[in-house]
Amino acid sequence: MAHPSNTLSLVADIGGTNTRVALANGGEVLENTIRRYSNEDYPGLESVLRKYIAEEGDVDPIATCVAVAGPVHDGKATMTNLDWTIDKDTLLRATNAEHVAILNDLQAQGHAIGHIKADKLREILPGQSGNEHAAKLVIGVGTGFNAAPVFDTEAGRLVPPSESGHVNLPVRDERDLRLCHFIETAHGFPSVEDVLSGRGLTRLYAFLGQEAGDFREKSGKDIMASVAAKDDPRSVEAAKLFTRFLGAVAGNLALTQLPFGGVYIIGGVAQAFAPYLSEFGxxxxxxxxxxFAGFMGNFAVSVVEDDYAALTGCAAHLVALRSSH
Known part of the structure; x- marks a missing residue:
């Protein structure tokens, strides 16, 4: 279909396996333009974006922003499992846009906060309502783990990059310490992401098997299926242990950032756990x-149940970027 020239923005969410691309009119992602591409079918991001532009009637976007599952430094993104060059020159060449930006995917999620529909937010814990400049906190739980503060300043929104998933796993008791040793044996360092991620749930299940003298392995997907069916007590125990660590880590991060504007947990694993978080502690x-237990009641916690939040964040960031120029 034909689109007006130099009016719409092009936004993309680049994961380890797939890339989703869409057009946005201001801060609104046009859902009927969302397309998904399998990364293994393309030599690089430029090929994906050029194909998308052709499929959308040779659309001429005024701005482009991409969210990348990996660290972004000096306008260049590095992805662990994808050998693509993702930098501003690539975006300019592929889209011919006037403004381009690259965000870490968690930063994009941070820029989406406040632009997500209320029915896509599941409240886990109530809290106080902060003022318009109150800090917020976004926590990503999916293939990996990360978290970042969201600051709304007089000069605009700032979502600084972070690698919070690679700090030490908190230890509360003797079993936690044994878990750290269990993870350390395989990976050399017991990080938060080694537990709070899709593969982390499988490690918790394996650890509980070792503790019981009955070692078995099970995929994260099968564990969650068993939690729903209530047909495997060890799956439920692993999910409860996961939930306790998620609560502890989220609480630590909340005390570090003081997000009186709320804590927002995002990602596929977070969505899978959302129905069980309250029940599992x-x-x-x-x-x-x-x-400080009472003080923690200041912070509302919600799970974001919007698969397109990173695209929305890219669109919102471009609106802010263009208005500042």
């Missing part, structure tokens, strides 16, 4: 901060 673990 997320709130107790989140508030388990000694004399």
């Amino acid at each position: 997320f709130g107790d673990a989140f508030r388990d901060k000694g004399r």
